[in-house]
Amino acid sequence: MKLPEFVDIEKAHERIGKFVHRTPVMTSTAINQLTGSDIFFKCENFQKVGAFKFRGATNAVLCLEENLASNGVCTHSSGNHAAALALAAKQKGIPAYIVMPESAPEIKKKAVEGYGAQITFCKPTLASRESTLKEVVAKTGATEIHPYNNVEVICGQGTSAKELVEDYGSFDLILCPIGGGGLLSGTSITGKAINPKGKVIAAEPEGADDAYRSFHANKLIPSVDPKTIADGLLTSVGEINFRIIQRKTDEIVTVSERGIVRAMRLVWERMKIIIEPSSAVPLAAILENKVNVSGKRVGIILSGGNVDLGKLPFEELI
Amino acid sequence: MKLPEFVDIEKAHERIGKFVHRTPVMTSTAINQLTGSDIFFKCENFQKVGAFKFRGATNAVLCLEENLASNGVCTHSSGNHAAALALAAKQKGIPAYIVMPESAPEIKKKAVEGYGAQITFCKPTLASRESTLKEVVAKTGATEIHPYNNVEVICGQGTSAKELVEDYGSFDLILCPIGGGGLLSGTSITGKAINPKGKVIAAEPEGADDAYRSFHANKLIPSVDPKTIADGLLTSVGEINFRIIQRKTDEIVTVSERGIVRAMRLVWERMKIIIEPSSAVPLAAILENKVNVSGKRVGIILSGGNVDLGKLPFEELI
Numbered sequence: 001m002k003l004p005e006f007v008d009i010e011k012a013h014e015r016i017g018k019f020v021h022r023t024p025v026m027t028s029t030a031i032n033q034l035t036g037s038d039i040f041f042k043c044e045n046f047q048k049v050g051a052f053k054f055r056g057a058t059n060a061v062l063c064l065e066e067n068l069a070s071n072g073v074c075t076h077s078s079g080n081h082a083a084a085l086a087l088a089a090k091q092k093g094i095p096a097y098i099v100m101p102e103s104a105p106e107i108k109k110k111a112v113e114g115y116g117a118q119i120t121f122c123k124p125t126l127a128s129r130e131s132t133l134k135e136v137v138a139k140t141g142a143t144e145i146h147p148y149n150n151v152e153v154i155c156g157q158g159t160s161a162k163e164l165v166e167d168y169g170s171f172d173l174i175l176c177p178i179g180g181g182g183l184l185s186g187t188s189i190t191g192k193a194i195n196p197k198g199k200v201i202a203a204e205p206e207g208a209d210d211a212y213r214s215f216h217a218n219k220l221i222p223s224v225d226p227k228t229i230a231d232g233l234l235t236s237v238g239e240i241n242f243r244i245i246q247r248k249t250d251e252i253v254t255v256s257e258r259g260i261v262r263a264m265r266l267v268w269e270r271m272k273i274i275i276e277p278s279s280a281v282p283l284a285a286i287l288e289n290k291v292n293v294s295g296k297r298v299g300i301i302l303s304g305g306n307v308d309l310g311k312l313p314f315e316e317l318i
Numbered sequence: 319m320k321l322p323e324f325v326d327i328e329k330a331h332e333r334i335g336k337f338v339h340r341t342p343v344m345t346s347t348a349i350n351q352l353t354g355s356d357i358f359f360k361c362e363n364f365q366k367v368g369a370f371k372f373r374g375a376t377n378a379v380l381c382l383e384e385n386l387a388s389n390g391v392c393t394h395s396s397g398n399h400a401a402a403l404a405l406a407a408k409q410k411g412i413p414a415y416i417v418m419p420e421s422a423p424e425i426k427k428k429a430v431e432g433y434g435a436q437i438t439f440c441k442p443t444l445a446s447r448e449s450t451l452k453e454v455v456a457k458t459g460a461t462e463i464h465p466y467n468n469v470e471v472i473c474g475q476g477t478s479a480k481e482l483v484e485d486y487g488s489f490d491l492i493l494c495p496i497g498g499g500g501l502l503s504g505t506s507i508t509g510k511a512i513n514p515k516g517k518v519i520a521a522e523p524e525g526a527d528d529a530y531r532s533f534h535a536n537k538l539i540p541s542v543d544p545k546t547i548a549d550g551l552l553t554s555v556g557e558i559n560f561r562i563i564q565r566k567t568d569e570i571v572t573v574s575e576r577g578i579v580r581a582m583r584l585v586w587e588r589m590k591i592i593i594e595p596s597s598a599v600p601l602a603a604i605l606e607n608k609v610n611v612s613g614k615r616v617g618i619i620l621s622g623g624n625v626d627l628g629k630l631p632f633e634e635l636i
Contacts, residue, residue, distance in 0.1 A: 024342065026364075045590045046344075107587070265627060269425070272363045272623035274590040305590035309583060 003244055004151050004158075006193035009186065012059045012155035013162055019058050019091055022163055023047050030270045035286050037293035040171070041267075042164045045275050045305025049087050049111065051080035051232075052160050052303050053147070056182055057088040059156030060145045069094050071141035076122070076129040078104040079232055080304055081147035086117035097142050099132045101125075105231075105308040148182030149238030158186025162194065164299050171198045172296040175282035177303055178202035178211040178252060179233035181241025187301065188248035199250040203285035205230050206254045211237045215245065215252045229257055232278035232304065253291060259284035267302075274305045321562055322469050322476075324511035327504065330377045330473035331480055337376050337409055340481055341365050348588045353604050355611035358489070359585075360482045363593050363623025367405050367429065369398035369550075370478050370621050371465070374500055375406040377474030378463045387412050389459035394440070394447040396422040397550055398622055399465035404435035415460050417450045419443075423549075423626045466500030467556030476504025480512065482617050489516045490614040493600035495621055496520035496529040496570060497551035499559025505619065506566035517568040521603035523548050524572045529555045533563065533570045547575055550596035550622065571609060577602035585620075592623045 026041045044052035061073060072095030075085050082098045089096035096117040100109065101124035112119055122132040137144060146153065160183070161174055174191050178184045184202045191200040204211050208226035214237055222236040237245070245252075255263075264280035266287075267273060279302040285291045286298075344359045362370035379391060390413030393403050400416045407414035414435035418427065419442035430437055440450040455462060464471065478501070479492055492509050496502045502520045509518040522529050526544035532555055540554040555563070563570075582598035584605075585591060597620040603609045604616075 050590060268592055269627050272368060272592040274586055274592060309587050 001240070003240070004155050004189065006189055008151070008155045009158035009162060009190055012152070013159040015062050016055060016058045016156060016159065020055050020159075021047050023160070025164060025168055026271060026273070028271050031266065031283075035293055037286070037296050037298050039293070039298045039300055040164065040168050041271070042160055042299060042301045043273065044160055045273060045279060045302050047304075049080060049083040050304055050306045051084065052157055052183055052301065053080040053084035054087060055159050056150075056153035056156030056186075057081060057084035057145065058091070060150060060152040061085070061088040061092050061094070063152045064143060068143050071143065072096060073145050074098065074133060074136050074140065074142040075145050075147060076100070076133045077147050079108060080306055082117070083108060083111040083115060085145055086112045086115035090116050095140070095142065097136045097140055099129055099136060101129065106310060107306060107308045111306075146238070148180030148235070149240050151240065153182050154186045154241065154244070156186070157183045158190045160301055161187040161190040161299070164301070165190070165195050168299070170195050170297070171299040173198060173291065173293060174200050174299040174301070175285065175291065176202060176301040177230070177233055177278050177281040178204045178237070179208075179278065180235040181211065181237040181245055183301065183303060184249060185241040185244035188244060192248050200248065201251045201253065201291055202249060203281040203290070204252060204254050205233055205260060205281060206256055208233050209254045211245070212252045212254050214242060215249070218246065228260070230260055230278040230281055232276065233281065253285050255281055255284040255288055255290060259288045263287055274307060275302050276304050276307050279303045279305070319558070321558070322473050322507060324507055326469070326473045327476035327480060327508055330470070331477040333380050334373060334376045334474060334477065338373050338477075339365050341478070343482060343486055344589060344591070346589050349584065349601075353611055355604070355614050355616050357611070357616045357618055358482065358486050359589070360478055360617060360619045361591065362478055363591060363597060363620050365622075367398060367401040368622055368624045369402065370475055370501055370619065371398040371402035372405065373477050374468075374471035374474030374504070375399065375402035375463065376409070378468060378470040379403070379406040379410050379412070381470045382461060386461050389461065390414060391463050392416065392451060392454050392458065392460040393463050393465060394418070394451045395465050397426060398624055400435070401426060401429040401433060403463055404430045404433035408434050413458070413460065415454045415458055417447055417454060419447065424628060425624060425626045464556070466498030466553070467558050469558065471500050472504045472559065472562070474504070475501045476508045478619055479505040479508040479617070482619070483508070483513050486617070488513050488615070489617040491516060491609065491611060492518050492617040492619070493603065493609065494520060494619040495548070495551055495596050495599040496522045496555070497596065498553040499529065499555040499563055501619065501621060502567060503559040503562035506562060510566050518566065519568055519609055520570045521599040521608070522570060522572050523551055523578060523599060524574055526551050527572045529563070530570045530572050532560060533567070536564065546578070548578055548596040548599055550594065551599065571603050573599055573602040573606055573608060577606045581605055592625060593620050594622050594625050597621045597623070
C-alpha cells in the first residue's frame with residue numbers, strides 16, 4: 001500500500017476546510033519562562049467535538065463514494081473518534097453506528113447520542129468490540145472508519161500541524177502525543193514537508209509505551225494491559241501509522257503519570273483552558289526534561305479537551 | 319466630583335493598550351442552541367493575571383504623577399485586584415504593597431508574591447484590612463488604588479466592552495457580573511456611548527444582592543454578611559460606581575448559587591475554558607430566564623479565570 005504524502009494532506013485540508021475550525025494558537029508567558037522556550041500551543045481542544053479527531057473523521061466521511069456513503073459509517077470507539085465520526089456523518093447527512101463499551105465515560109456517550117449516532121453497547125474488551133462491529137456492518141452495510149489505521153484519517157489529522165506552521169512560521173520542534181498514531185503520523189508527514197529543518201517528537205505515557213518500544217525496536221510491539229490517566233493514548237500503534245512514524249518521526253519519549261497530571265494542571269491554571277490528560281503529555285515531556293527545548297521555538301498540538309467533569313466536585317462548591 | 323465619560327475610557331485605552339491583552343472573543347454553537355441566541359464571550363479570563371482587573375489597575379498606575387508614583391501603590395484585596403495591581407506596578411517599575419486577609423486563597427497569595435509585591439497579612443475583617451492599610455500608607459507614602467471606587471480603575475475596566483463592540487459590532491444586550499461595580503460602571507459608560515441601541519444588564523448572586531437592592535431602591539444599601547460561591551462578587555457596590563450605574567445601567571438581575579455552578583460547568587464543558595464562578599453569573603441569568611435573550615445578539619464579559627484548582631482532585635486522578 002502506498003503511504004500518504006503531504007500532497008494528500010493538502011487535498012484533505014481543502015476538502016475539510018469549511019467543516020472544521022481553524023483552531024487558535026495560544027502562548028503563555030509563565031510556561032515560556034518556566035521552560036526557557038517559546039511554546040505555541042495549537043488548541044485542538046477548541047476543535048468541533050473538542051478534539052483533533054474531527055479532522056480525520058471529516059476527511060474520511062467526505063472521501064466515501066456516494067453509493068457507499070448512504071449506508072453510513074461505523075466504528076468502535078470509547079473516545080473522541082466516536083463523537084467525531086458521529087458529527088462528521090451528521091454534517092454529511094448519513095447514518096453513523098458507534099460500538100462503545102458499556103464502561104465508556106458518560107460525557108462521551110452523551111456527546112455521541114447528541115450528534116444523532118446509533119450506539120450499540122458491548123463488553124469492554126477488544127474481542128467484544130470487534131465482533132459487535134462486525135454484526136453492525138453485516139446488518140447495515142456501513143463502512144468502517146478506523147480511528148487511526150486509515151489513510152484518510154491520517155491525512156485529516158495532518159492538517160492541524162499544517163495550520164500551525166502556516167500561521168506561526170517554522171519551529172525547531174513540533175510535539176504531539178502518541179496513542180494509535182493517527183495524529184503523529186499525519187503531523188510527521190506535514191512536519192517533514194513544510195518544516196524540514198525542525199524535528200517531530202512524540203510523547204507517550206510510560207504506562208502505555210508500545211510506540212516508544214516499537215520505535216526503538218524497529219518493529220510493532222503492541223501494548224499488553226496498558227494503564228494511564230491519558231485515556232486517549234491506551235490504544236496500540238496502528239500498522240500504517242507505524243510505517244509512517246518509522247520513516248518520518250524523529251524521536252519518541254515517555255513520561256510519568258505524575259508528570260502528566262502536573263502538566264495538565266499547569267495548563268489549566270496558567271492558560272485557563274481545559275485540556276484532557278492526553279493533551280498534557282508533550283508538555284510533561286518538556287517539564288520532565290525528556291526533550292531539550294532550551295531557547296527553542298516549539299509547537300505543541302493540544303489534542304483535545306474532553307474531560308469528564310462529572311468527577312469534579314462542582315456540587316460541593318455550593 | 320465629575321463622573322467619567324466615554325472620552326476618558328478612550329484615553330485609558332490608548333494609555334494601557336500596549337500593556338494589556340486585547341482578549342479574544344469566543345462563541346459556542348452548543349450554548350447558542352441551548353439559549354436560542356448568539357452569544358459572544360469576551361474572554362477576560364485570558365487577560366494578564368487572569369482577570370479584567372488588570373485593565374483598571376494598569377490605567378490607575380499609569381495615571382499617577384511621577385513624584386507620587388515612586389513611592390509605590392497599595393490596596394487591600396484578597397482577590398484579582400491584588401494580583402493586577404502588583405503586576406501593573408511591576409511593569410511600571412514601582413513598589414506595590416498589598417494588604418491581604420490571612421484567609422485568602424493560596425493561588426492568589428502566590429500570584430501576588432510572584433509579581434514581586436510586598437504582602438502584609440491582616441485579619442479577615444474590613445476593619446483590620448483598613449487599619450492595616452493605613453499603617454502601610456503611613457510607612458511608605460504609597461498611593462492607595464481602590465479596587466473599584468476609583469475613576470481611573472473604572473475607565474480601565476470600560477475598555478473590555480469597547481474592544482468587544484469594536485471587534486464584533488453592535489449588540490442587543492451586553493451582560494457582566496456586578497460586585498463592587500468597577501466593571502459594570504465602565505461597561506455601562508461604554509455601552510451607552512458606542513452601543514446606544516443595546517442594553518447593559520448586570521447579574522448578581524442572590525446571596526450578595528446589594529447592587530440589585532440598591533438599584534431598585536435608588537439608594538446605596540450595602541451587603542450584610544453576603545454569601546456566594548462567586549467570591550469576586552462579595553463586595554458591596556462603591557459610591558462612584560453606583561452613581562454611574564444609576565444613570566447608565568438598564569437592569570440588574572439576581573441568580574441562584576445552583577445556577578452559577580451550572581453555568582460555570584457548562585462553559586468548562588462546552589467551551590473548554592476555565593472561568594471563575596463570578597464569570598458564570600451572567601450566563602446563569604440567561605439559563606434561569608432572568609434575562610430574555612431569544613433571537614438576540616448578546617455580549618458577555620467573562621470577568622476572570624482564577625479558580626483555586628488545589629480544590630480539584632488532580633492527585634486522585636493518578
